[in-house]
Amino acid sequence: MTSQAQQSQANDIPEEINGLRMTRQRQEIYKLLMGERCHPTANEVFMRIKEFLPNISLATVYNCLEALVQHHIIRQVNFDREPSRYCPNLDEHGHFHDEATGTIHDIKFKPGINLTDLLDLPPNTVIKDIEITLRGQLSAS
Amino acid sequence: MTSQAQQSQANDIPEEINGLRMTRQRQEIYKLLMGERCHPTANEVFMRIKEFLPNISLATVYNCLEALVQHHIIRQVNFDREPSRYCPNLDEHGHFHDEATGTIHDIKFKPGINLTDLLDLPPNTVIKDIEITLRGQLSAS
DNA sequence: GTGGGAAATTAGAATCATTCTCAATTAGAT
DNA sequence: ATCTAATTGAGAATGATTCTAATTTCCCAC
Structure with missing residues (x-):
């Protein structure tokens, strides 16, 4: 154009x-x-x-x-x-909620990890979406 | 009384x-x-x-x-x-939300799985709580 | 370009889960 | 029995989100 x-x-x-x-x-x-x-x-x-x-x-x-x-x-x-x-990040990721500051951090999974492999799902389950949320503190380094 | x-x-x-x-x-x-x-x-x-x-x-x-x-x-x-x-179940577990029926199922982790090992966490992170939520369908067996 | 219909935007009202307020009741200790 | 703190209950208040209805904007055919 x-x-x-x-x-x-x-x-x-x-x-x-x-x-x-x-x-x-x-x-x-x-x-x-x-x-x-x-x-x-x-x-x-x-x-x-x-x-x-x-x-x-x-x-x-x-x-x-x-x-x-x-x-x-x-x-x-x-x-x-x-x-x-x-959140504009479309990669599969979780979220960490820092209680001290209230900020949210994206959390990547380590390479080669498939979440559903680790879960004891009922048979014939079609998963459309997974959400992982952590809550805690980012201690001063 | x-x-x-x-x-x-x-x-x-x-x-x-x-x-x-x-x-x-x-x-x-x-x-x-x-x-x-x-x-x-x-x-x-x-x-x-x-x-x-x-x-x-x-x-x-x-x-x-x-x-x-x-x-x-x-x-x-x-x-x-x-x-x-x-939810009265205090064991560490996730939840699967069946969109078809609206029911919630507890999801156990497979034995020996430690969630935090699989995540790329910032250093010095103290995790107080993890929540895993799946959404999908329990296809007719 | 112009007109018409659909989509998008806007302001404010409505919704609804949850929390708050405060008076009344109950429980436990003295 | 009395005193005090905790708990309960009814209804009002809150606040994020959704809905409604009235414009406004966009896109397409002419």
Whole structure:
């Protein structure tokens, strides 16, 4: 697309991902998530995104996040009953919740590990999703 | 109430567990959970417990469940943003959520498995709790 | 370009699990 | 029996999320 594309400010996000039309709001939210890898809540996204989209509503933030999750562009992460958090890392990974600081860290699995091999699953089980969550402290080194 | 053993109907639950005084309400709720190993929600507990304690309030069910969780007598289990469920199984185990029926199954780990060995944890991490949740279907055998 | 229908956005109301408040009751110790 | 702290119960409050209904925007055919 040579001629000055009718592309919005969000110039590095394609106009469609996984069949989801990337509107300006979806682009900005996606960019925000990619930028800070900090697993923000919907409300945190809402507050930060206002810098770029001053008129956005919280409902739109929820709508966009849900659309992105549904189209497997981001992941939704839940810790107990806390507000949902959103994560742009699509690799299979777990999450560590540092109780001291409240921060979330992605946890990779060691190479060659297949979680389902380690579990005593009932026969004929089709697993669609696995979630691993750790809670604890990152002791001062 | 006349003399006699001041023991309530719940005659097989001790008067104290892990330092928690087992009031009638706590006993009945604990018994219910032990009986049906079905991971009920607070509201399900509330509805079923009325058979034995017709005057109990939902707030008390929440209070009791929280007290039991706090004293490590039962576990609280969360699936995404669904209402919390409660589980009397204290062994380390995961949970499989069958999307077809909505039922929850406890998942044991295969013998000799230590989860943390398989994860690429940051150094100096003290893990207090691990949660593993699977979602999928139990295909008709 | 213009018009029409579908999709997306918005603000605010509604929902619902959970927590809070506070008065009444109960239990355990003195 | 009395005192004090813990527990219970009813209803109100909270807060994350979803819903509703009214615009607004987008895309496509003409």
